[in-house]
Amino acid sequence: MIAWTIYLSFAGAVLVLLLPRAFARWIALAMAVAGFGHALGAFFTQGADFSHFATIVRLPWIPALGINYHLAADGISLTMALVTGLTAVSAVLFSWKVEERPNEFFFWLLLVVGGSYGVFLSADLFLLFVFYELVIIPKYFLIAIWGSTNKEYGAMKLTLYSFFGGTLVFIGILAIGATARTFDLQQLAQFPFSAQLQSWAFPVLFLGFAVLAGIWPLHTWAPTGHVAAPTAGSMLLAGIVMKLGAYGALRVACNLFPLGFQVWSKWIAVLAVIGIVYAAGVALRQGDLKFVIGYSSVSHMGFVLLGLAAANVLGVSGAVLQMFSHGVIGALLFALAGAIYYRTHTRDLDDLSGMGLSRALPFLAFAFVIASAASMGIPGFSGFAAEITILIGAWKSFPLAVWITGVGMVVVAAFTLRALKLTFFGEKVPGVGGDASHLPNERASWPEKLGAGLLIFATLAVGLYPKLLFDRIMPAVELMRFLHR
Amino acid sequence: MNYLQLLQAAAPEAIVVGAALLVLTIALLTEGRSARAGVSVARRPAAAKDDIPVGTRPMGICAAVAALGLALAAMAVVRLTTHSDLYHGMLVLSPLNSLFKLIVLILAFFTVLLIRGERALPNEGEYLAMVLLATVGLMLLIGSEELLMIFVGLELSGLSLYLLTGFDKTNRASAEAALKYFLFGSTASAFTLFGLSLLYGMGGTTSLGELTVALGAGPLPPLFLLGVVMTLVGFAFKIAAAPFHFWAPDAYQGAPVPSAAFIASASKVAAFVMLGKIVLLGLGSQPGSAAWAGLVAGWKPILAVLAALSILLGNLAALAQKNVRRLLAYSAVAHAGYTLLGLIASGREGFSATLFYTTIYAVTLLGAFGVVAVVRQKTGGEDLFDFAGLRTHSPVYAACMAIFMLSLAGLPPLAGFAGKFYLFLAAVRGTADQGLLWLVVLALFGSLISLYYYLIVLKEIFLGKERTHSHQADFSPPDTVSRSAVVALAAIVLLAGILPSIILDPILAALR
Numbered sequence: 001m002i003a004w005t006i007y008l009s010f011a012g013a014v015l016v017l018l019l020p021r022a023f024a025r026w027i028a029l030a031m032a033v034a035g036f037g038h039a040l041g042a043f044f045t046q047g048a049d050f051s052h053f054a055t056i057v058r059l060p061w062i063p064a065l066g067i068n069y070h071l072a073a074d075g076i077s078l079t080m081a082l083v084t085g086l087t088a089v090s091a092v093l094f095s096w097k098v099e100e101r102p103n104e105f106f107f108w109l110l111l112v113v114g115g116s117y118g119v120f121l122s123a124d125l126f127l128l129f130v131f132y133e134l135v136i137i138p139k140y141f142l143i144a145i146w147g148s149t150n151k152e153y154g155a156m157k158l159t160l161y162s163f164f165g166g167t168l169v170f171i172g173i174l175a176i177g178a179t180a181r182t183f184d185l186q187q188l189a190q191f192p193f194s195a196q197l198q199s200w201a202f203p204v205l206f207l208g209f210a211v212l213a214g215i216w217p218l219h220t221w222a223p224t225g226h227v228a229a230p231t232a233g234s235m236l237l238a239g240i241v242m243k244l245g246a247y248g249a250l251r252v253a254c255n256l257f258p259l260g261f262q263v264w265s266k267w268i269a270v271l272a273v274i275g276i277v278y279a280a281g282v283a284l285r286q287g288d289l290k291f292v293i294g295y296s297s298v299s300h301m302g303f304v305l306l307g308l309a310a311a312n313v314l315g316v317s318g319a320v321l322q323m324f325s326h327g328v329i330g331a332l333l334f335a336l337a338g339a340i341y342y343r344t345h346t347r348d349l350d351d352l353s354g355m356g357l358s359r360a361l362p363f364l365a366f367a368f369v370i371a372s373a374a375s376m377g378i379p380g381f382s383g384f385a386a387e388i389t390i391l392i393g394a395w396k397s398f399p400l401a402v403w404i405t406g407v408g409m410v411v412v413a414a415f416t417l418r419a420l421k422l423t424f425f426g427e428k429v430p431g432v433g434g435d436a437s438h439l440p441n442e443r444a445s446w447p448e449k450l451g452a453g454l455l456i457f458a459t460l461a462v463g464l465y466p467k468l469l470f471d472r473i474m475p476a477v478e479l480m481r482f483l484h485r
Numbered sequence: 486m487n488y489l490q491l492l493q494a495a496a497p498e499a500i501v502v503g504a505a506l507l508v509l510t511i512a513l514l515t516e517g518r519s520a521r522a523g524v525s526v527a528r529r530p531a532a533a534k535d536d537i538p539v540g541t542r543p544m545g546i547c548a549a550v551a552a553l554g555l556a557l558a559a560m561a562v563v564r565l566t567t568h569s570d571l572y573h574g575m576l577v578l579s580p581l582n583s584l585f586k587l588i589v590l591i592l593a594f595f596t597v598l599l600i601r602g603e604r605a606l607p608n609e610g611e612y613l614a615m616v617l618l619a620t621v622g623l624m625l626l627i628g629s630e631e632l633l634m635i636f637v638g639l640e641l642s643g644l645s646l647y648l649l650t651g652f653d654k655t656n657r658a659s660a661e662a663a664l665k666y667f668l669f670g671s672t673a674s675a676f677t678l679f680g681l682s683l684l685y686g687m688g689g690t691t692s693l694g695e696l697t698v699a700l701g702a703g704p705l706p707p708l709f710l711l712g713v714v715m716t717l718v719g720f721a722f723k724i725a726a727a728p729f730h731f732w733a734p735d736a737y738q739g740a741p742v743p744s745a746a747f748i749a750s751a752s753k754v755a756a757f758v759m760l761g762k763i764v765l766l767g768l769g770s771q772p773g774s775a776a777w778a779g780l781v782a783g784w785k786p787i788l789a790v791l792a793a794l795s796i797l798l799g800n801l802a803a804l805a806q807k808n809v810r811r812l813l814a815y816s817a818v819a820h821a822g823y824t825l826l827g828l829i830a831s832g833r834e835g836f837s838a839t840l841f842y843t844t845i846y847a848v849t850l851l852g853a854f855g856v857v858a859v860v861r862q863k864t865g866g867e868d869l870f871d872f873a874g875l876r877t878h879s880p881v882y883a884a885c886m887a888i889f890m891l892s893l894a895g896l897p898p899l900a901g902f903a904g905k906f907y908l909f910l911a912a913v914r915g916t917a918d919q920g921l922l923w924l925v926v927l928a929l930f931g932s933l934i935s936l937y938y939y940l941i942v943l944k945e946i947f948l949g950k951e952r953t954h955s956h957q958a959d960f961s962p963p964d965t966v967s968r969s970a971v972v973a974l975a976a977i978v979l980l981a982g983i984l985p986s987i988i989l990d991p992i993l994a995a996l997r
Binding site: 061064129164170171 | 891896897898902903906907909910913914919922925926929930932933936937940944947948984985986989990993
């Protein structure tokens with residue numbers, strides 16, 4: 001059953017610390033694959049009810065406070081677990097060559113993965129918050145020890161920002177715990193919180209989660225943190241961790257406080273749209289490849305928030321699909337950026353453009369073209385399916401937002417193409433990047449091909465047949481309380 | 486009531502006193518010339534003693550006797566009768582008192598184990614005897630619900646702790662710390678005694694239970710407020726709440742490591758138990774309210790001000806620290822602030838949250854000082870840069886320190902998070918309309934600030950480059966006993982975080 005995704009990840013983390021170096025990456029891979037397998041298995045179970053939050057395990061944990069160890073899953077949780085599995089496997093594959101202290105590296109990595117599975121499968125608010133906060137410190141160490149540019153600053157900024165978001169969430173949870181004497185998400189979804197409580201608790205709770213989702217203007221930790229992080233760190237950050245925030249906003253803030261949502265939804269849409277356009281604009285001006293991708297993550301997460309703000313079945317389903325889609329695409333982009341950096345030791349776009357990388361690194365170039373296409377929202381890839389659904393849903397609630405987002409999408413295409421061209425398709429300048437013999441001709445290794453292939457397959461499959469995911473997401477979304485009827 | 490019954494009721498305390506006397510005797514007989522004539526000498530111990538590296542010394546017989554005495558006393562506590570009240574509250578046997586006497590004894594036991602990790606302490610026997618006597622003082626403090634006995638407990642533990650702070654006579658910082666602690670503490674005790682006398686004057690009784698009835702729920706006479714404020718001054722000093730915390734940084738930094746550990750852990754636990762009893766039991770009829778919209782005079786607003794000041798001052802001052810022990814001291818001030826929230830919330834939930842948090846905190850801090858002792862032994866100092874490279878030297882200690890620091894910051898799945906969650910939940914639930922939310926929000930932002938300085942310590946440990954050390958460095962193998970103690974404490978912190986019920990349920994049961 002799907003709870004094993006959590007247990008295997010944590011068990012793997014402990015094992016990795018205790019066993020010798022050589023085993024570290026294999027154990028990590030094994031656990032990641034096993035977790036992914038479980039997620040896939042649960043996803044494709046015939047005849048399962050994806051609409052209801054079906055309990056998997058429910059044990060009393062802290063009876064004095066009414067807290068239970070309660071895991072449950074519905075279509076949304078399973079989708080998120082699936083993207084966690086995908087990203088985890090490819091993150092481990094792309095970290096195959098980590099030389100320095102690999103045991104600790106995979107320890108922290110598996111903790112992030114396990115904590116993320118935990119958030120997506122939690123049906124108890126306290127448990128969700130435990131897993132949510134649990135991933136903060138592993139991120140700090142991943143970035144501070146194995147990161148690159150400005151790693152100590154980036155790590156501290158990301159950690160403190162995440163903890164700040166967690167503090168806001170904590171306040172919201174305390175407000176919930178004080179009024180309703182239970183922490184069970186299913187019971188809380190039925191609880192009639194007073195309108196006055198909801199009016200102040202909702203923005204606090206939503207903002208707290210949305211910080212991790214990269215809501216403008218509380219997004220500045222994301223580009224800095226992504227750039228500073230090692231490849232696997234960025235993949236996990238963009239792929240899963242940002243989705244933790246969005247999931248929390250959906251499952252907790254919106255679902256428990258529908259009245260509060262109605263009061264504040266317009267503002268969420270405003271911030272989302274600003275995020276989409278602003279981040280895209282900033283990405284256009286960046287000189288470091290990872291900064292471009294980092295800001296594109298913020299921009300894509302803006303779509304998720306817009307979908308949530310739309311508050312109808314299409315909008316929210318699109319948002320969940322975008323969480324999946326961007327998880328895959330963002331991970332792929334960061335993975336490729338990391339692979340390039342590993343070989344050329346630079347991420348500066350101007351430097352890269354003189355290296356003629358499309359000849360030197362053909363597989364990476366191919367993968368990057370696909371990733372860029374997916375990121376731009378070209379039909380056939382999952383990004384298109386998600387974004388079009390969000391925009392149709394948002395059109396019903398905020399037509400002006402759709403117009404502005406349309407403009408933003410042009411900017412998205414612009415910065416993506418710019419990054420693609422400069423990275424791979426620049427004119428080879430003799431003398432730039434050293435001469436041809438110095439340029440590492442390292443072809444993509446098998447773990448990298450496998451990891452990239454997995455992600456490409458995922459985005460293509462969902463892009464060509466979005467019904468695969470929508471069949472699971474939509475029934476669950478229809479039961480959400482905060483939708484406009 | 487004959488003396489045999491009294492002895493049975495006070496058996497744990499008697500055993501610890503007996504152990505203290507036994508340790509003193511053994512020390513006099515075995516420790517050689519520096520202990521001759523009972524006067525300790527203020528110069529470095531002779532060469533013979535220096536030659537034996539700390540880690541390989543056989544378990545001193547004094548330490549063994551002390552540990553055994555504490556263990557026996559713990560067993561005696563478990564076998565006490567559950568309910569008994571001697572002399573109108575002077576010695577009360579109740580599940581709550583027994584539980585916390587047990588906790589204090591366990592903390593003292595771990596302190597004795599940590600003494601092994603310290604450089605050869607001159608006159609170790611006297612040191613151990615002082616620790617045991619301080620423990621007795623704390624146990625008397627916990628066991629009393631009567632004003633005079635509270636003062637006796639305060640003084641006994643206080644005097645012992647002053648001596649423990651100044652024990653290292655070769656170190657100026659130790660003497661300075663002890664003097665500050667003593668002067669501050671004596672003044673605070675004077676205030677407390679005066680306050681207690683005022684309360685007695687108004688209530689006509691020294692027993693806490695009868696006092697609350699005598700004070701009644703009517704309008705507050707101004708003298709009452711004066712009495713309460715003065716009493717609380719003494720306890721605020723003991724828990725190191727701002728603005729009565731000025732002794733703490735120097736005491737934590739200058740004192741020998743086991744003394745600082747003991748002050749930070751056992752003394753705080755006992756002080757909070759006592760403070761809780763005084764305000765909830767003795768002054769329970771006049772609480773007032775610290776709600777944002779509805780401030781009512783009583784002891785709650787006083788504690789709220791203390792808490793707010795402690796959180797602000799403790800966290801902000803800790804940001805600037807370069808010495809880890811000083812950092813821990815200021816963080817202790819902040820944690821005193823958080824813990825006070827539970828008392829302000831009052832009620833069974835609030836008091837249990839306070840007790841849970843202070844227990845967890847004591848265990849964590851004891852472990853942190855254990856690691857500090859190791860670093861001090863290896864590098865001769867305990868500044869941030871001395872911690873650099875601890876990960877390569879001793880990954881076990883590095884991991885334990887990570888657990889302790891992150892627990893203090895309040896991160897799951899560690900005990901500090903469960904403690905803070907319960908504390909803040911109790912605070913928000915305890916007042917109608919979430920009146921204490923302002924204080925809780927302040928506490929949460931204080932926690933956010935604290936994450937930064939705890940991470941700085943961890944950054945040094947896990948990322949820092951090791952420096953070449955001064956000649957004081959001691960490269961002896963780590964001491965197994967103190968290492969096991971630190972690992973055991975870390976395991977407790979982790980376990981209590983994953984399953985808080987193992988500590989919470991006994992506390993709740995004791996408060997019924």
